[in-house]
Amino acid sequence: FIADKGNHRHFMAKEIHEQPEVVGRTVAHYVDLAAGRVKMPAELAVDFRKVNRIVISACGTAYYAGLVARYWFERLARLPVEIDVASEFRYREMPLFATDVALFISQSGETADTLASLRYAKAGGASILSVVNVPTSTIARESTAVLPTLAGPEIGVASTKAFTCQLAVLLALAIAAGRARGTLSERDEEGLVSALISVPGLMAEALKSEADIEGLARELSKARDVLYLGRGMAYPLALEGALKLKEISYIHAEGYAAGELKHGPIALIDETVPVIVLAPSDAVFEKTVSNMQEVAARGGRIVLVGEAHAAREAAVETMATVAMPAMNPIIAPLVYAIPAQLIAYHTALFMGKDVDQPRNLAKSVTVE
């Protein structure tokens, strides 16, 4: 394998733009198109009717994929989820039961803390599932069943396409679990599968926001702090957006649940702090809008990422809006990941940072 940037300046840019293709490939692996149903690898012998809980452990961006998946497992399969970063999970002495499924998410399959968590869960008797991008990795080898992401090699240190492929696999798994547990009807499943299939096309649409985002980079590059806000599944995405920005631009960024704004971060808001609001048109959209109005009332400079009607309904002055296509909100995390990645990429690029190899960071952290 020879790493090739194609027509792109950086691996990160290439990997962002590859997402419609690699997510499409991953979705195709987990979907029976003709039947309109999800399909899981034969080695996944878990009977979800007998599972009482899913326990997730991962690091970095993979952890945020797990946080999104918690909403899917709980909503679609009525399965409670416990999730922790692997460095905490491995030492918290969590009680595990034979009715637990332990799920590990890792691009490399070699992250030391995630692997140690896997071994802890295995010793506790839980079934071990992993979502990994490297099928020959240690985590893959030590799992009872592996759900591969078909992202292809990811070279940029800041994870992009591995994240969205992880989300695709996790949504397919949540649908499969919901079907097995009878919490989803056949019609529900068909609807969810068609939403999953629509993702690559929507990602291609979302990539068209790149020119607008490029125009934002100059403003964002001047910021000392940037806040990302989201609710529901957009909350973990706010965390991921902030992680991407701090990793490659070194601007301090924080992701917050929009509803927590009043409990602290609102104190930081003035005209020097850009606030990036991720506002898919979901069940909590109105609440996100009211949080945005609170930011605007305090002179905050808002970047609104949402559908065209979102900006109209919000009726607040924004520094910029980033237009997203209309979609089934269940798949919004996959599509809204694109503007979050592009915002970080273009800001870091404008600042002349080494986008693919940020200082002090490693692609895979194999030591504790």
Ligand code: G6P
């Ligand atoms: C490092 C990388 C991140 C990645 C994390 C977990 O911090 O820089 O991009 O999300 O490790 O890696 P894994 O290979 O387990 O997904």
